Amino acid sequence: MTHSDLLSSTIRELDRARTTPDLIQATRSLSTLKDLKAAPKLIEVLSFNNPAVGAVAMGGLIALGPDVVPILLRNLNAHDYGARAWAIRALAELKDPRGTDVLIQALQQDIAPSVRRAAAKGLAAISGASIHSPDRTERCLQALIDAGEDGEWVVRYAVAYGLEFCLLHCRLLGSIRDQASSTLNILAGESEEVGVVRLRAKLALQRLKAS
Structure with missing residues (x-):
């Protein structure tokens, strides 16, 4: 055969x-x-x-x-x-950069929280694999920052993970790094109603501080 x-x-x-x-x-x-x-x-x-x-x-x-x-x-x-x-x-x-646009679109527009959550994690992975493309890394990170206001807690949880990953593994300078840190602080604060999201964001901030 x-x-x-x-x-x-x-x-x-x-x-x-x-x-x-x-x-x-x-x-x-x-x-x-x-x-x-x-x-x-x-x-x-x-x-x-x-x-x-x-x-x-x-x-x-x-x-x-x-x-x-x-x-x-x-x-x-x-x-x-x-x-x-x-x-x-x-x-x-x-972690293929050709998926960047699709993942960003999914995170911004898909009606399914499970799809947006997967997209958030994927963008973090792509940003970590794009050390020679700072523009792509910044686009991935900006999409994650924007998704910090997503209405579904599972997506915000994934955003906290993704921001931590990016801040630990990517070379980020200037305002974009400050925006990412600010988003984590918001997710870790009392304005975030879901406890597990606050805890995940606090863990991210602790790991970043220790790095």
Whole structure:
């Protein structure tokens, strides 16, 4: 059996799967091939509304490396926030700068808190991997600062993490660094109504002070 035949056979196996265990096994088999031609099918799996299967598919996409980024960007599901969240998380793990604009847009505009949260973490990762592109780093950080006023606490929690990461790992100068520190102080203050967000922001400030 040629590799192409194996790929086709594995995709058919996935199409026939109905139970969660069978879907997990078939998705894992497809991921193991590490074939870029499997990417569209793995992206389709992200929309199955099954977290266990989605996690396997996301791992398979990440394993394909930077070459999968353009495929992910072309196939973001505008109608399924769960699938978008998995795809955004994959882009975040890949830390590829080509995902910057999509992640910023997701953080600013996506209706799903889970997508915005994933985007915040992804922007922090990209900023840390963009040491030779200060403009990109600043764009990522500015998006995180703006998201400090997000209406969902899970997003603000991710922002606190992201700002800490950026301030610890990126070369930031001038007003942008001051704005990031100011946002953390706001999140750590009494105006923040959610306790876990305050605690996460305070932890970030403590780690920054100790660094």
